[in-house]
Amino acid sequence: MKxxxxxNPLHMMPSxxxxxxxxxxxxxxxxxRHCGVDLYCDEGESVFPIEPxxxxxxxxxxxxxxxxxxxxxxxxxxxxxxxxxxVYGEIQEDVGYIKVGDYVSGEGRIGxxxxxxxxxxxxxxxxxxxxxxxxxxxxxxxxxxKLDDPKPHWLLDPTPILIQTKINDxxxxxx
Numbered sequence: 001m002k003x004x005x006x007x008n009p010l011h012m013m014p015s016x017x018x019x020x021x022x023x024x025x026x027x028x029x030x031x032x033r034h035c036g037v038d039l040y041c042d043e044g045e046s047v048f049p050i051e052p053x054x055x056x057x058x059x060x061x062x063x064x065x066x067x068x069x070x071x072x073x074x075x076x077x078x079x080x081x082x083x084x085x086x087v088y089g090e091i092q093e094d095v096g097y098i099k100v101g102d103y104v105s106g107e108g109r110i111g112x113x114x115x116x117x118x119x120x121x122x123x124x125x126x127x128x129x130x131x132x133x134x135x136x137x138x139x140x141x142x143x144x145x146k147l148d149d150p151k152p153h154w155l156l157d158p159t160p161i162l163i164q165t166k167i168n169d170x171x172x173x174x175x
Contacts, residue, residue: 006050006165007106009088009128010113013169014039016162023127025157026145033145036087036131037158040124045113047091047128050165052106053081055098059141061089061129062116066141074114076129078140079104084156087140089129090116132158 016037017023023038056078060066063073076089077098091111098110117125133140134154145152 005168006161007048008165008169009048009050009130010039010041010045013162013166014041016159016166018159022123025159026151028147032147033151035143035145035155036089036129037162038090038124038127038129039162040127041113043113043115043126045126045128046109047077047088047111047113048109049079049081049088049104049106050086050130050161051079051081051083052104053079053086055100055102055104055110056080056085057140058093058098058100059139061091061141070118071116072114072118074116075111076141077110078133079110080135083132083161084135085133085137085140086158086161087129087131087133087143089131089141090114090127130158130162132156132161 025037027034058077061074061076062068062071074090075093077093078085078087092114093111113126113128115126137154
């Protein structure tokens with residue numbers, strides 16, 4: 001039996017921010033630490049699951065609906081698979097095609113990237129935000145990491161999974 005290989009959440013996987021990059025996991029920001037990784041891409045880019053799983057939540061992610069009015073309104077899709085709960089944020093879900101409780105195989109589209117930044121300050125304004133949470137975490141759309149607190153026990157770094165998606169993609173291209 002062949003095990004599932006992580007797949008790119010975007011058609012073409014962009015660079016993965018690491019270290020002190022503003023989009024990297026754990027980086028200090030103005031109000032909190034970054035609890036995911038931002039994959040910078042164009043608005044409208046299709047989003048696919050990294051691994052198969054069950055959709056556990058579809059909700060607001062940024063904007064006035066989440067008390068972050070300095071950002072545009074975006075949504076998130078949370079999928080629980082072997083790795084935990086992967087949160088695909090700053091997107092618009094494919095309304096009418098996916099719903100909470102659906103099993104996704106890792107092949108079908110779950111949404112598209114939306115513009116999250118209201119003002120262009122010379123940084124990318126659209127990105128897929130990817131977070132990884134422990135199995136069973138409730139209300140994944142509200143997860144956060146307070147600025148001076150240690151990393152929450154339920155928050156995992158998605159960087160290794162994202163790096164593996166790039167490796168797997170390269171292998172598939174050359175096989």
